[in-house]
Every structure is written in C-alpha cells, then in structure tokens.
Amino acid sequence: MTTRQDDEETPLLQQPDQLIARTSPLPWDQFWIILFLQLSDSLVVQTLAPFTPQLIRDIGVTNGDESQVGHYVGILVSTSQSFLSCVRSLYRSEQSSYYTAQALTILPWSQLSDHIGRKPVILTAQFAMSISMFSFGLSKNFVGLVVSRAFCGAFNGSNGVIKSMVMDITDTTNLPKAFSYMPLPWMLGTLVGPLVGGSLSKPVDRFPDIFGRSILLQIYPYLLPCAVPAIFALVAWLVAYFCFKESVSTTTPLWKLTKGRLLRQSNAKPFSPSRNAPAVCEVANSEGVTSKPLPLCALLTPKVLTVTTSYVTMTLLYMGFSSVLPVFYSTPIELGGLSLDPPKIGAILAVSGVAHGVFQLLFYARLHDRFGAGAMHVTGVVSGIPIIILFPVTNALARVHGLGLAVWLSVGVQLSLVTSLIMCYPCLVLFIRAAAPNRASLGATNGIVQLVVAGAKIIAPASAASVFSYSMQEGHDAWSIYYYLMAFAFLAVGTSLLLPRDPSLWEDHQ
Numbered sequence: 001m002t003t004r005q006d007d008e009e010t011p012l013l014q015q016p017d018q019l020i021a022r023t024s025p026l027p028w029d030q031f032w033i034i035l036f037l038q039l040s041d042s043l044v045v046q047t048l049a050p051f052t053p054q055l056i057r058d059i060g061v062t063n064g065d066e067s068q069v070g071h072y073v074g075i076l077v078s079t080s081q082s083f084l085s086c087v088r089s090l091y092r093s094e095q096s097s098y099y100t101a102q103a104l105t106i107l108p109w110s111q112l113s114d115h116i117g118r119k120p121v122i123l124t125a126q127f128a129m130s131i132s133m134f135s136f137g138l139s140k141n142f143v144g145l146v147v148s149r150a151f152c153g154a155f156n157g158s159n160g161v162i163k164s165m166v167m168d169i170t171d172t173t174n175l176p177k178a179f180s181y182m183p184l185p186w187m188l189g190t191l192v193g194p195l196v197g198g199s200l201s202k203p204v205d206r207f208p209d210i211f212g213r214s215i216l217l218q219i220y221p222y223l224l225p226c227a228v229p230a231i232f233a234l235v236a237w238l239v240a241y242f243c244f245k246e247s248v249s250t251t252t253p254l255w256k257l258t259k260g261r262l263l264r265q266s267n268a269k270p271f272s273p274s275r276n277a278p279a280v281c282e283v284a285n286s287e288g289v290t291s292k293p294l295p296l297c298a299l300l301t302p303k304v305l306t307v308t309t310s311y312v313t314m315t316l317l318y319m320g321f322s323s324v325l326p327v328f329y330s331t332p333i334e335l336g337g338l339s340l341d342p343p344k345i346g347a348i349l350a351v352s353g354v355a356h357g358v359f360q361l362l363f364y365a366r367l368h369d370r371f372g373a374g375a376m377h378v379t380g381v382v383s384g385i386p387i388i389i390l391f392p393v394t395n396a397l398a399r400v401h402g403l404g405l406a407v408w409l410s411v412g413v414q415l416s417l418v419t420s421l422i423m424c425y426p427c428l429v430l431f432i433r434a435a436a437p438n439r440a441s442l443g444a445t446n447g448i449v450q451l452v453v454a455g456a457k458i459i460a461p462a463s464a465a466s467v468f469s470y471s472m473q474e475g476h477d478a479w480s481i482y483y484y485l486m487a488f489a490f491l492a493v494g495t496s497l498l499l500p501r502d503p504s505l506w507e508d509h510q
Helices: 002-013 015-021 028-048 052-059 066-076 083-092 096-116 118-138 142-155 158-169 175-181 183-200 215-219 223-243 254-262 268-284 302-330 342-371 373-382 384-401 405-422 424-435 439-472 480-496 504-508
Strands: none
Touching (some): 028 158, 028 175, 028 183, 028 223, 096 142, 096 158, 118 142, 118 223, 158 175, 158 424, 183 223, 183 342, 215 223, 302 342, 302 384, 302 405, 302 424, 302 439, 302 480, 342 373, 373 424, 373 480, 384 405, 405 424, 424 439, 424 504, 439 480
C-alpha cells in the first residue's frame, strides 16, 4: 500500500521534472511513414501552384482581361459559387471544388477513422489523389477539372486524419518534437512541387528536343507535371498498406458499423457514456482504460470552440496571403505586381518552402519549450501585419527601381516573416489534442476543427484574390486588398488571445 501511495503522489509533486526527464522517444518505425504520406499530399498541392495563373490565361476564361486573372486564380484555390449559378461556377471553379468537397466530407472521414481505424481512410485518400491528378492532367475543359478536383476533395480524408495519427502514436512529452519534423514533407513538397509544376508544364515548348514529338503532351500540356504526384501517391499507397500499423487501439469493421447503423443499434452502445461527460474524460485520460468515440454534441465544448475559432481566423490570414502571393508575383508591375514568370515564381516558392521547413525543424521544439505554444501562436499571427504591409512596399520599389536588389530584399523579408506565421499550425494542433474530451474522439474532434477550417480555405482565397483583381481595376482603390488582408490579421490576433499560455493548462483541468 505504501508503494502504491508513493506512485500516486509522485506525479503530483514532481510533474515538471518528470516531463523533462521522461520525454518519450519518437516511434520512428511508424512516424516516418506518416511523413512519407504527408509528402504525397504536399506534392499534389504544390505542383499545381506555379502554372495556375498561366493555365487561366491559356484556357481563355478571362477573355484576355489580365485584371481578371487573380479573380479566377482565387476561384481555382477556393470554393465553387452558389448552386443557383452552377453553370457559371463550373466555368470558373476548378480547384474550388476540391475544398468544397473536402469541407463536406472531412468530418465524416475523421469520425469514420475513430471507428474503423486510420489506415483504411489513408489508403482511400492516396488512391483518390492519384486518380484525380491523372484526371486533372487529361482534362480539357472546366467540367473535367471540377470533377477531378471534387473527387480528390471528397475522398481525400488525409488532411485531418494524418494529424490524428501523429497524436495517436505520441504523448504530451514528444508531440512538440514530432511536429517539428512535420514541415519536412511540406518542405520537400514545396521544393519539388513548384519545380515540377513550373518546369514540366508545357514540356513540348520548354524541352522540344525531348518531348517535341509527343502528341500526347501536345494535346495535354499539363499532364506531365500532374503525373509526377499521381505516381508518387500510388507509391505512398503501397508503403501505407504494407508498412503502417493501425494506430487506433480498437476498431470496428466497416460492414459491422454499417449494419449497426442500419439497425439503429450502434448509436446506443458507443455513445452511452456521453450522459456522464466528466466520467468519460477521466476514463479517457487514464492509462490502460479504453474509451469510446463520443457523439458530436459531446465534442462541442468551450475548449474545442475556442481553438476552432483561433484556427479559422489564422487560416483566413494565411490562405488569403498564400492565394494573393503568386498572383502578386505574376501581375504586371504597373498593375500592382512584380511581372514574374512561372519558373521564377516556382523557384521563389521552392526556396521559401525549404527555408521555412528547415527553420521549423531546427528551432520549433526549442522555441516551444522556451516560450510555449500560446506565445508562439500570438507572435505568428502578429507577424501577419508587416507581411501584408510589404506587398505595396515591394511594388512601390519595383516601380521606382525595377526588379533590383531592393525588391528582392523586400521579398526576402516578407517570406522570412511567413516562417513565424506557419509555425502557428503545429501550435494549434497541440491545443486541439488538449481540447479533445477523450483520446478515442481525437479524430472526430480534429474533424470538427478541420471542417470549419475548410470553410475558411474556401472563403479566404476566392475573396482575397477577387479583391486583389478589384483593386487593380481603374478607378478602384489599389489598397483595397491590403485593407482586406489586414482585417484578417487583426481577427487572428484577437482570437489568439483567447487561448491559454500552454495547452497543458487545459489538460490539467480535464
């Protein structure tokens, strides 16, 4: 009895020392697979970015109106329009269908992963990405582009599930270290993706000696860059199938889950603990006791709503900035941009992606241990203010001095500040884990957050790029886009102050 009492008292009396001394090692036998899967998702996103403005011009959507390129690029990376104007939407919203479909399905996929496991969902996602990228490269009209991206968005549940997988295989002591490595796949994807998209688009024109005789690539000039991430997704599928071990402790076969739902029997058994939410939380946080997924109504706690609000406003800021950045680079200087071509845009995005990833890999865990997730998140969203101000400053320098040293220094400073903003993402994941009512509901909790964030991904790019195009038109205020992005920045700063200094403060009160 004495020994047991000492064991129960020790964590309460010596918790800080134990957190430092007993940091768990990362489970690299499974963690490297998660990084590999993340790289597949990164390649799909980053490969499309460099040639998107040129794609808009080639298809002829703007009818030669250069000021409308930004508007349609925003539609490409955001959302489809109202169903009542669906004909116009299909004509203007290719990449938009991805985020729309993902927003509608990310929560069901996350919930499903709590029941049937993460592995089946990830395998479905990798297969969907491969098929959709091949379809995208073979499409010659907007209907085909919309269908291919909608298919990928509807079946790609990896965005939220991968974060849940990381939380499954880690604990509170090594989770910050794990997320310091998470930029690695995005760094590689940001390095390789823009180079692939910028260099391999229209290969017949760029490399006539190699691809000049290819009739297929003459008909489908964007098939080659799309095929690279498509093939990689198939390789990722094979790696996940043969190497990844299911991270959910208890799973239910899909046919049993479906049968139980049809018979209206499965809702009662797994969800019965929700009548006593505090008891469920205690059981979930106790080692060696298996908890069950909770219903959605039990997951909408003040903590979950708080971190969701902060995540959404930060995403509005980052996605708005990210959608405007390539359009700003490609827009003529006299209209408010920098007049850069796709290869240069791809190179800039690639270099900045590598720099951001290396910095987070080397310094995120140390900064987290020194300042805490709350302080890092506030610092990140505050950096959005000078990031936005540097847009008109860079254009003003380009108007006066051309694309000289001053312009490139301004671009470098802006992209350096983005590093702080990007590090908000791993900080918010730590808050999501702390806000989850129990470990069995991590997937659904993360799905709720990602569902609302997907809405922000729909709204921010389309609206920001459209306002950018509006601001370039004659007679309109050229600073409209910067006022708009600045509103996002202040919203993000305000909601960041609602979070505690450290996620452990939430976990200690569960």
